[in-house]
Every structure is written in structure tokens, then in C-alpha cells.
Amino acid sequence: MPIIGYANGHTDGEQKALRIAAVSGGVFDRFRAMQDLAKDPSINVLFGDWISEISMTFRGNERASRASDAEQTAFELSFVAALKPAIKDIAKNKQRVAVNAGSCDPEALARIVQQLVKDHGTDLKVSWVTGDDVTKQFKNMLKSGEKFASLPSDTPIDQWGQDPICAQAYLGGAGIAEALRHGADIVICGRVSDAAPVIGAAMWFHNWGGEDFTQLAYALVAGHLLECSSYVTGGYFTGFKKELLYANNCTNLGFPIGEIEADGEFVITKEENAGGIVSIQTVTSQLLYEIQGPLYYNSDVTARFDGIKLVQEGPNRVRVSGVVGLPPPPTTKIGVTARGGWQAEVHFFLTGLDIKEKVELVKRQTLESMGDYRKEFQTLTFNVTGSVPANPRNQASATVDLRIFAQSRNPDLMSAGTHKGVAPDTPSFGKWCIENCLQGYPGGTPAMDLRQSIGKPFFEYWVALFPQDKIDHQVHTFDGQTILIPPPTNTKVYPRWQQSYDTASPLPLDTWGETVRAPLGHIVHGRSGDKSSDCNLGLFVRHADEWDWLRSLLSVGKLRELLEEEDKGKKIDRFEIPALYAVHFLLRDHLDRGANSSSTYDILGKNVCEYVRCKLVDIPKLFYGRGTI
Incomplete structure (x- = not known):
């Protein structure tokens, strides 16, 4: 050699x-x-x-x-x-x-x-x-009418309603x-x-x-x-x-x-x-x-x-x-940051019977306390995490978390203004949530650490494409040189939307004989995550003979069925990696504005996979008998 x-x-x-x-x-x-x-x-x-x-x-x-x-x-x-x-x-x-x-x-x-x-x-x-840092170039292009369409939603940036403060390529x-x-x-x-x-x-x-x-x-x-x-x-x-x-x-x-x-x-x-x-x-x-x-x-x-x-x-x-x-491509991704305002949350613990009705009681009382101030919240949600099983074995398993989550551009409303403390009669999100405790639901118990009820800043984030030839890419060396890195000259323009398809020739799901009703994740591995407000979901099996079953089962329609109430009704892309026995989905704009400003617990989209894997499907006994993951 x-x-x-x-x-x-x-x-x-x-x-x-x-x-x-x-x-x-x-x-x-x-x-x-x-x-x-x-x-x-x-x-x-x-x-x-x-x-x-x-x-x-x-x-x-x-x-x-x-x-x-x-x-x-x-x-x-x-x-x-x-x-x-x-x-x-x-x-x-x-x-x-x-x-x-x-x-x-x-x-x-x-x-x-x-x-x-x-x-x-x-x-x-x-x-x-x-x-x-392409903030100057970005703002100049914005003034010239550039749309900077969102990668997840394809909407132009002028519909964002935010004032960008910086852009990074x-x-x-x-x-x-x-x-x-x-x-x-x-x-x-x-x-x-x-x-x-x-x-x-x-x-x-x-x-x-x-x-x-x-x-x-x-x-x-x-x-x-x-x-x-x-x-x-x-x-x-x-x-x-x-x-x-x-x-x-x-x-x-x-x-x-x-x-x-x-x-x-x-x-x-x-x-x-x-x-x-x-x-x-x-x-x-x-x-x-x-x-x-x-x-x-x-x-x-x-x-x-x-x-x-x-x-x-x-x-x-x-x-x-x-x-x-x-x-x-001749473009690269940019992330655009804007100051969204302030966000805060208050938690209540609800136990035992009538959870739905208890949530409704808290919601009505809280909204009544807020009065017209509720219009100043960009986001105001009442979300329950968990459920109570029949005949629970202990009190913890019979308890769920009610999270009241709010976002507003008004710092005083969120007790996040410049004043050191909050007077007892000052209208504020935290006060409105807590003041109804004594007229509240049976067993009413708020989380006693109320620091989360004080607003903290949050940011909005917009992802778009930016031309590489407008980037001033430089290396600054230890000995004082500045070296310009030119943009690539041999580029290719790709379609904005990638190839998406269901399996062309799915096999009937009774091909593998008798089945067992069990969670998908008993034999299917997976991983999910976020890119801005998009959520990706990859699912794969361990053995070659399971591949035809997985690709035949997991169509876009089947995924929507498994998502149930989590299906946002937005575009879902699908493709396959046969050598890895994998099916991949991209749930477009599935996450609430992405990690920076999401009103949900799953801000990174990582639990979408675990939710789907716990859903019941008919698994061939042949595969299930090999043992679960």
C-alpha cells in the first residue's frame, strides 16, 4: 500500500x-x-x-x-x-x-x-x-419581503405574530x-x-x-x-x-x-x-x-x-x-428567536372518584376569578395527567395531577414584573388559581411549592431555510488570521416535502395466523424526538421475518388510529428502512410550538414513542412467543 x-x-x-x-x-x-x-x-x-x-x-x-x-x-x-x-x-x-x-x-x-x-x-x-449569527441578513431579507416559511407548518413568518430578536444559521x-x-x-x-x-x-x-x-x-x-x-x-x-x-x-x-x-x-x-x-x-x-x-x-x-x-x-x-x-442544498436551517412573554403553572392533586367533574369545578371557579383578565392570556390550559384505576391499591395510584398552565405578555399579571413582591389585592395568575381552595372540590389539595406560579420568561422559536451564500462563515485562528469559508458551489435543490409512502403491497394481517392482543411495544422497539414543532417517530423489530408484519401493520392510517386523541389531524409522512426493519413517521407540527413554548409535559416529543408502544394491537403468536422486549 x-x-x-x-x-x-x-x-x-x-x-x-x-x-x-x-x-x-x-x-x-x-x-x-x-x-x-x-x-x-x-x-x-x-x-x-x-x-x-x-x-x-x-x-x-x-x-x-x-x-x-x-x-x-x-x-x-x-x-x-x-x-x-x-x-x-x-x-x-x-x-x-x-x-x-x-x-x-x-x-x-x-x-x-x-x-x-x-x-x-x-x-x-x-x-x-x-x-x-445571521440576524442582520435575516432582518434585511424580511424587510425585502422574504417569507421564511416555517419548516413544520409551511406558514409564512408574517403570520407568526412575534418580533424576532435574533437568527442563527x-x-x-x-x-x-x-x-x-x-x-x-x-x-x-x-x-x-x-x-x-x-x-x-x-x-x-x-x-x-x-x-x-x-x-x-x-x-x-x-x-x-x-x-x-x-x-x-x-x-x-x-x-x-x-x-x-x-x-x-x-x-x-x-x-x-x-x-x-x-x-x-x-x-x-x-x-x-x-x-x-x-x-x-x-x-x-x-x-x-x-x-x-x-x-x-x-x-x-x-x-x-x-x-x-x-x-x-x-x-x-x-x-x-x-x-x-x-x-x-443551497440553503441551511435557521432558528429565529422571539421573546414570547411569561409563563407559569399551578398544580392541584385530585384523588379518587369524579375526576372529570372535579376538574370542571376547578376550571369554572378559576375562570370566574379571572374575569376579563382571561383575555390577556395567550395560552390557558387545564390538563390532567394520570388516571385512577378501578379499586386502587394505594392512595398514590388513585391520585392525578391537574396542571393549570398560562402564558401572557403581561408581566404584572404573571407576578413577574419589576416589583419585589405581590400585594394581596394584586390581580395575578397564582392568586386566581389558589383563592378558590376553600370553595373547591372534595379533598382539594394544591401543590404547596408555589414558585412555579411566578411567571418566568419563555421564547418563541421559528425554523426556516436560509441561503448559504448569504452567510459570512469565517475561521479566526489562534495566530490572528481570519479565513473566509465559501459556501458550497455544487448544490442541489430538493423538494420541500420529502418522499412519503405507505407500503405498496401490504400483506393481510392474518397471514401469520393466530394473534395475541398485547401492547405494540412488547415486540417493537422505537425512538421519537423533536425538531422544532415536528415530531419524528421510528419503530423497528428485531427479526427479519417480523418486518413484513410491521410494514403491513403500520400505515399512516394505523398510526392515526393508535394516536387516538393525540392525532392533531396534520400531515404525517412515512418511509421505510428495510435493512433495519424500520418504519419511520414524521408528525408535522405535532408539538405545541416546540420545546421553548410548549404547554404540554412532552416538550421534546420523546414520549410520543412510548405512548404509541403501549397501545394494544394484534401481534402474531409466532412472534410473541419469542419473548418480549
């Missing part, structure tokens, strides 16, 4: 795989990962995801508020806490780091990290990437690759796509070009699998009982590692000295998480998912192949 020179400086007689480890799937992830994985000299790159749609809105507001509040920070300071104990090992093992913790101010975080590595006696070089990995090529050890980014650090690291390591679409698509899929850290090593896995809980393997799930080869194919594995599992089922679960259809779009490349194949190469090693790479 010829000698190959790599962009990262090593020369070897064999093509080596990039070993890249995920050290954070979100701002609340376990901090130990970076410190522990930095000790492994076989790992080339550490990367982490520190921001979400929720944190983007908070940091965007902080950035927009900076003129009036010099103390506002618009980045994720928790990254610094995770980095500190790892710095010396990162330097010793010559590892690279790429993260999005810069959020809405990557330069400010980079300056802090530059001083931090210096204080630890290392010469690690810190660069940062900008261009994701999802950048790709090309800037990260360029920073690494110019000698950066640590690259601080703002809003890049979740997979961008993996794409950028692989471009740098294997010296791929911007039109190596097959290789880039593999890196995109690898990044998608790795970016939620332990989601792919057993977190959120519907097979957790046997594989993790009963196996006493659930308390320290290992963080995942990707081994990306020069042709793009890769293996997902994990830390050796930690718990969790990497199996075809855990990888399939994460593969199906938060996708939109058979095509996965990124600023650098488009990956086709419906031909993907997984092979269990060994314990905790799954090889991924069958990825098809296509040109990227």
Missing part, C-alpha cells in the same frame, strides 16, 4: 481510522467524559454538543440584551468546567477538540479557553468559528476542518449542525474535499449517531430492561467512539471500562432519532438513510455501511 500523508501530520504505511469520541450530548450531560476520554491516547478528536433549541433561545436573548446588561454571557460556561481537568491530557496525547459551546458568542468563550490553557501550562492553540463542518488544518488544537463554534464537528474532523484527518460526498455523508451519519453521547450506548433504549437494568449495566453508560475510515465507512463502539452496550438495536434507535425522512440535509452534504446497513462486528462494535452521499 502506498505511503499516505494525512492533513493531521502523521504519515503511515496504512490508512488509519479517525477515532473520535463524543464527550457531551447536551449542557446537562455527565462532566466526566472529557476528563476520562482525554486519557486515551488512541483517540484523535474529542467533540461535544452543548446547545439545543432551548439553549439557543436563551443565549440568543442574552446576546440581544447585552447592550443593556454588560454581565450577560451568551455561551455555555459549563464547557469550561468539563475542559479544565482534561487540558493536560489533551496536550499530552495531542488530541483535538471541537465543540459548539460558543453558542451565541464563540469568540468570548475562545478568549476564556485561551487563557485557561495558558494557565495550565500548555501551548494548546484555540481558534473559533463565526457566521452563524446551522453551519457545516468545513470551517472546523479549516481551523484544524491551520493548526488549532481546540475549535470553539457557535450554532453548527450537531454532526458538523465530526464532519469537520473527518475532512481534516482524511484530507477529504468539499465534493467527496460519499465520505462526507458517512461522516454526517456518524456525527448523527455520536452527538447525543450515551443515547447510542443504551440511553433511551426501549430494550433497557434486559440489556441494562436486569443485567446490572445501567449506572455508568459508556460514551461512544466512532472509528471513521478513509472511504467513509465507520464503526460505532464505546469506552471499554464503562457500562452500556453498542448493538444493532441501540444504533438503530439513535439512527431513527430526530430525522425528517429518507434524506438528511446538512450544509456540507446530503445523506440518504433508507439504504443503510448495520453489522455487529463484535461485542460493542457495529459497522455502518450503505450510506449514499448527495450534494448539499
